[in-house]
Amino acid sequence: MAKPGRIPDFRKLYPEASEEVIEVLRQTERKMQYQEYDLKMEQIVVDQEEQIVDIIPSREDSLERLMDKEVQFQEASITxxxxxxxxxxxxxxxxxxxxxxxxxxxxxxxxxxxxxxxxxxxxxxxxxxxxxxxxxxxxxxxxxxxxxxx
The missing domain is CATH 1.10.10.10 (Winged helix-like DNA-binding domain superfamily/Winged helix DNA-binding domain)
Structure with a gap:
């Protein structure tokens, strides 16, 4: 798999493959990157005009990281x-x-x-x-x- 954000040149890797196969490889690589990086990494968005930095949290987080941030979890209590x-x-x-x-x-x-x-x-x-x-x-x-x- 390629580095995050970079999709390898499948045409060079598989010169004998058809365009349909190359397209499927590109789509699959992008989906893998989305699953492995995009969902797990928080993103920093900088607004140059208003000089504001926003941090968009990841959609997936580890328990250790949440504990470090002292996130409170709701207790599973019986009503x-x-x-x-x-x-x-x-x-x-x-x-x-x-x-x-x-x-x-x-x-x-x-x-x-x-x-x-x-x-x-x-x-x-x-x-x-x-x-x-x-x-x-x-x-x-x-x-x-x-x-x-x-």
Whole structure:
């Protein structure tokens, strides 16, 4: 790739290439320069008549540079509405879990809350892994139906 702002003479580099190919090479080179330099570099514009210097910031900036400029970032905070919706979802889930049988609830608790694997549960229950997987899928389907009705 050429230096910023300079497009190489593709006619000299590829004398046997057609004009269409040369034009595509020029356009591609310009697009690459735009992506690699124009977007990332701030530009200085000097107005000679009014003696004013304007700095146009880059469209893309690094985190380090923004931190050096002490740019403040907005915190990703949860709104009150989101907190309430989360609590309502948790309540609905607890109600749905309470409708499961003791065996079903135990399996779900072990897999999702105690982070046991299906294989560990199969070994503990003395059944095949596929049986635990199928049972888990049926329980999840049952929970989804419960949640739809709430």
């Amino acid at each position: 009150v509405e989101e907190v309430i919706l989360q609590r309502l979802e948790v309540q609905r889930l607890h109600r749905a879990l309470s409708l499961l049988s003791e065996d079903e609830r135990y399996l779900i608790e072990q897999i999702y809350f105690e982070e046991k694997t299906e294989r560990e549960m199969a070994k503990e229950l003395g059944v095949y892994h596929n049986a635990v997987h199928k049972k888990k899928q049926l329980i999840l389907k049952k929970l989804k139906n419960f949640l739809k009705n709430f």
